[in-house]
Amino acid sequence: GIQVEQSPPDLILQEGANSTLRCNFSDSVNNLQWFHQNPWGQLINLFYIPSGTKQNGRLSATTVATERYSLLYISSSQTTDSGVYFCAVEGGGSNYKLTFGKGTLLTVNP
Amino acid sequence: DTGVSQDPRHKITKRGQNVTFRCDPISEHNRLYWYRQTLGQGPEFLTYFQNEAQLEKSRLLSDRFSAERPKGSFSTLEIQRTEQGDSAMYLCASSLETNQPQHFGDGTRLSIL
Numbered sequence: 001g002i003q004v005e006q007s008p009p010d011l012i013l014q015e016g017a018n019s020t021l022r023c024n025f026s027d028s029v030n031n032l033q034w035f036h037q038n039p040w041g042q043l044i045n046l047f048y049i050p051s052g053t054k055q056n057g058r059l060s061a062t063t064v065a066t067e068r069y070s071l072l073y074i075s076s077s078q079t080t081d082s083g084v085y086f087c088a089v090e091g092g093g094s095n096y097k098l099t100f101g102k103g104t105l106l107t108v109n110p
Numbered sequence: 111d112t113g114v115s116q117d118p119r120h121k122i123t124k125r126g127q128n129v130t131f132r133c134d135p136i137s138e139h140n141r142l143y144w145y146r147q148t149l150g151q152g153p154e155f156l157t158y159f160q161n162e163a164q165l166e167k168s169r170l171l172s173d174r175f176s177a178e179r180p181k182g183s184f185s186t187l188e189i190q191r192t193e194q195g196d197s198a199m200y201l202c203a204s205s206l207e208t209n210q211p212q213h214f215g216d217g218t219r220l221s222i223l
Contacts, residue, residue, distance in 0.1 A: 030209050041199055041217055043153075048211035086152050095208045096166060097143070100152030 002027045002092030006085075006101035013077050013108050021072040021104045023087030031090035032063050033098065034072050038083045046072070046085075077108045112136070114215035116202050122221045123192060130188045131218045135204030142185050143212060144177060146170065147199040159185060189220075197222045 003026040013019055025032075034046040047054050047061040049070065054061055058077075063070040074081055084105050088098040115134040123129055135142045140161055145153035156175070157167045161182035171177075174193075179185040189196055199219050203212040 031211070033211055035214075041219065043201065043214040043217075045211060045213060050209075088152070096141070096158050097155035097168075098145075098153075098203075098212055099155070103152055 001094070002029070002089060002099050004087060004089055004099050004101040006087055006104050008104060009102065010105045011107070013106070015077060015079060015108055015110050017077050017108075018073070018075045019077060019106070021074070021085055021087075021106075023070040023072070023089075023101055025068050025070075025087075025089050025091070027068075027092035029065065029068075029089045029091030030095065031098070032070055033088050034061055034070070035086045035088065036081075036083050037086060037103070043086070074106075077106075079108050079110055082106055082108045114202055114204050114213055116200075116215035116218050118218055119216065120219050120221070122223065124223050125192055125194060127192055128188065128190045129192060129220065130186055131200055131202075131220075133185045133187070133202030133215060135184070135202070136213055139204035139206050139213075140182070141205045141207065141212075142179055143203040143205075144185070144187055145201040145203065145214075147201060147217070148197075153199075153201055156187075192220075192222050194222050196220060 005024045036044045051065045060073045084103040088100045142159045144156040147153040159179040199217045201217045203214045205212045
């Protein structure tokens with residue numbers, strides 16, 4: 001099946017700093033989503049981005065499908081941005097299930 | 111759009127008991143998915159429904175697990191004779207069609223004593 005690798009596994013920032021999270025995948029995809037899992041376990045949809053670039057406030061994402069990677073940018077980080085960020089893809093011959101990476105644990109300190 | 115709803119939020123039970131979880135997808139979403147997440151890992155796919163038909167099951171879904179989606183609306187996931195290893199967060203998601211984003215519920219956290 002398709003493989004998803006996220007980096008870095010852990011990231012500690014001071015409030016106000018910017019960061020870039022990366023997601024590499026091993027096969028062509030027809031769906032790619034970024035999620036934020038908060039400390040209560042809720043998975044929040046950030047972006048549906050199988051290709052191209054999107055922006056939502058302080059967050060933006062870019063997927064370069066031909067090179068099999070996606071980037072999530074967080075600018076002017078806030079303590080509420082803390083949590084785990086997951087990249088999940090649907091592809092590699094599957095048109096139904098999402099395969100998740102192991103996530104990036106982000107801690108934003110005040 | 112009220113989002114995906116899961117019930118209960120938490121379930122604590124003794125080993126060997128049966129448990130059942132419910133998921134109500136976003137209305138008009140044809141596809142419904144179940145995932146399981148253990149501590150420190152990303153969610154893993156368990157099974158998926160297109161309307162009322164269960165079209166795919168992961169090898170993670172042992173014969174103690176069964177899922178249904180009667181009439182293509184809500185879905186239930188039952189675990190029989192629970193084991194310690196079943197302790198996890200069980201997540202439900204729904205989507206309108208293929209190549210559409212999946213929307214997740216808040217999950218049911220299962221703890222086996």
